[in-house]
Amino acid sequence: MENIYQPKPEDRFTFGLWTVGNTGKDPFGDDFREKKSPADLVYLLGEVGAYGVNFHDNDLIPMEATPAEAEAIKKAFKKALADTGLKVPMATTNLFASPIFRDGAFTSNIAAIRKFALQKTMQAIDLGAEMGAKVYVFWGGREGVEVEASKNPITAIERTREALNFLSEYVKAQGYDMVFALEAKPNEPRGDLYFPTTGHMLAFIETLDHPEMVGVNPEFAHESMAGLNFVHAVAQALDAGKLFHIDLNDQAFGRYDQDFRFGAVSLKNSFFLVKLLEDNGYKGSRHFDAHAYRTENYEGVKDFARGCMRSYLILKEKVQKFNTDAEIQGLLKEINQELPELKNTDGKYTPEKMKALKDYAFDRKALSDFGMKYEKLDQLTNELLWGIR
Ligand code: DIG
Ligand code: MN
Ligand code: MN
Numbered sequence: 001m002e003n004i005y006q007p008k009p010e011d012r013f014t015f016g017l018w019t020v021g022n023t024g025k026d027p028f029g030d031d032f033r034e035k036k037s038p039a040d041l042v043y044l045l046g047e048v049g050a051y052g053v054n055f056h057d058n059d060l061i062p063m064e065a066t067p068a069e070a071e072a073i074k075k076a077f078k079k080a081l082a083d084t085g086l087k088v089p090m091a092t093t094n095l096f097a098s099p100i101f102r103d104g105a106f107t108s109n110i111a112a113i114r115k116f117a118l119q120k121t122m123q124a125i126d127l128g129a130e131m132g133a134k135v136y137v138f139w140g141g142r143e144g145v146e147v148e149a150s151k152n153p154i155t156a157i158e159r160t161r162e163a164l165n166f167l168s169e170y171v172k173a174q175g176y177d178m179v180f181a182l183e184a185k186p187n188e189p190r191g192d193l194y195f196p197t198t199g200h201m202l203a204f205i206e207t208l209d210h211p212e213m214v215g216v217n218p219e220f221a222h223e224s225m226a227g228l229n230f231v232h233a234v235a236q237a238l239d240a241g242k243l244f245h246i247d248l249n250d251q252a253f254g255r256y257d258q259d260f261r262f263g264a265v266s267l268k269n270s271f272f273l274v275k276l277l278e279d280n281g282y283k284g285s286r287h288f289d290a291h292a293y294r295t296e297n298y299e300g301v302k303d304f305a306r307g308c309m310r311s312y313l314i315l316k317e318k319v320q321k322f323n324t325d326a327e328i329q330g331l332l333k334e335i336n337q338e339l340p341e342l343k344n345t346d347g348k349y350t351p352e353k354m355k356a357l358k359d360y361a362f363d364r365k366a367l368s369d370f371g372m373k374y375e376k377l378d379q380l381t382n383e384l385l386w387g388i389r
Contacts, residue, residue: 004317007049007309014052014089014285015308017041017059019259020301022291032294033301038073039080044298046084048305053086054133054287056094057124063098077131089135089285090181090245091128093121096141096189106163107143107156107194118163122170129176135245135285136171137217138164139183144190156194161207168210181217181244186226188257197226198233202240215244219289220273221251221259224266231272238280246277248308249290259290261304263311271385274315275322286312321384328380335372 007013021041024032036044038060045053060077061070081088095105095117103109105117128136143160145151164180171178182205186196195201198218205214216237223230237243250260250270263270277286292304322328342360345353383389 005310005313009051012051012285013309014054014287015045015050015305016289017053017055019288019291020044020305024294026294029294033298039076042077042080042084042086044302046086048302051087052089052285054088054090056092057127058094088131088133090137090287091124091131091133092137093124101142104142107159109151114159118166121167125171129178134178135181136178137181137183137245140193140195142190144193146191165209168213179244180214182214183217183219185222197223197228198237202236202242205242215242217245217247219247221249221257224251224253225257230269231276234273234276243282245284245287247287247289249288261290262288262308267385271315271318274312275319278316278319318385325384325389331373331377
C-alpha cells in the first residue's frame with residue numbers, strides 16, 4: 001500500500017534554510033551540529049520530500065561575502081534546486097542578527113540604520129525574486145524595547161508604516177509578482193516587540209498605502225507564547241483574506257520560543273489548526289519554522305523534518321475521519337439548533353426584522369434548561385485522535 005504519509009509536492013511543505021540548517025546554538029550553548037551549505041541543505045530537504053525551501057538573505061549569502069563568493073553560492077544553490085526540483089516560495093530579510101540592528105531596523109532611533117535596513121531589504125527582495133519567491137515575510141525580531149523611555153511607540157509604528165509603504169512601492173516599481181506577509185511575536189529577542197500578535201498586524205495592515213498586497217504570516221509558537229489560541233488567530237486571518245503564509249511548529253505554554261517539531265507538544269491544537277486550513281482550502285505553503293532539538297545530529301534533523309510533515313499528514317487524515325464520523329457529526333448537528341420562526345431576521349438590519357425581534361416572546365426557561373453535550377463531543381474527539389475511532 002502506498003505510504004499515505006509520504007509528503008508530495010502538492011502538500012506544499014516548506015522549510016527555511018535556517019530551520020534544517022540550525023546548528024543547535026542557543027543562549028547557553030555553542031553549536032552542536034556543523035554548518036551545512038545552502039546547497040547541501042537543499043539536497044537534505046529533497047531527500048526527505050519537501051516541496052520548497054525559504055531563506056533570509058544572509059542564510060544564503062553572508063553579509064561579508066564578496067560578489068564572486070555570492071555568485072558561486074547562488075550558482076550552487078540554483079543547481080541544487082534544479083537537481084531536487086525544490087521551489088522557493090518565500091524569502092525574507094535578516095534584520096535581527098547583525099549588531100547593527102541591536103536597537104531595531106525600521107524602528108531604530110538611528111536614521112542611518114533605518115536607511116540601511118531599507119537598502120538591505122530591497123537587495124533581499126531582489127534576491128528572493130531572483131529565486132522565484134512570491135511571498136516576502138517581515139518579522140521584526142528587533143523592533144521593540146527593553147526601555148520604554150527609549151522610543152515613542154507611535155513613532156515606531158509610523159517608521160514601520162513608512163518602511164513598508166516604501167517597499168511596497170519598490171516591489172510594484174520592479175514589477176515583482178510578490179506579496180508581503182507580516183509575522184508577529186510578543187517578545188524575544190527584545191523585551192517587548194511592536195505588533196505583538198497577528199491581530200495587531202491585521203489592524204496595522206489597513207493603515208498602509210497598499211493593504212491589498214500585505215497579509216500575515218502567523219506562527220504557532222508566537223501566538224501561543226502570548227497565551228492566545230492560534231487556531232482563532234489563523235481563523236481571523238483567513239476571514240480577512242490575509243493568510244498569505246503560515247509558520248508551523250509547536251510550543252509549550254509559558255516558555256521561550258521553542259520552535260519545536262510540528263505536533264511535538266499540543267496534539268489537539270495542531271489537529272484543529274490542520275482542520276481549519278484543510279476545511280477552508282488554504283492553498284499556501286505549509287512552512288515549518290522549527291528546528292531539531294540541540295541533541296540531534298543531521299540524521300536527527302531529517303527525523304525532525306520527516307516528523308513535521310508526517311504529523312501534518314496524519315492529522316489531515318484525522319480531519320477526514322472527524323468530518324465523516326457519524327456520531328461526531330450527528331452530535332454537531334444536534335447541538336446547533338435553528339429557530340425557524342425568526343429565520344427571516346437573519347442578515348442585515350431592516351425595520352421589519354427589528355420589529356419581529358422586538359416582538360418575539362422568548363421562552364427563557366426553555367432556553368436555560370438543557371446541556372450542550374460538549375463533554376461527549378470532546379471525549380469523542382480525543383478518542384478519534386487517540387486512534388480508537
Ligand atoms: C522567526 O519566527 C521568523 C524568522 O525565522 C523569519 O524571519 C520568519 C520566517 O518564517 N520567522
Ligand atoms: Mn519562532
Ligand atoms: Mn517564524
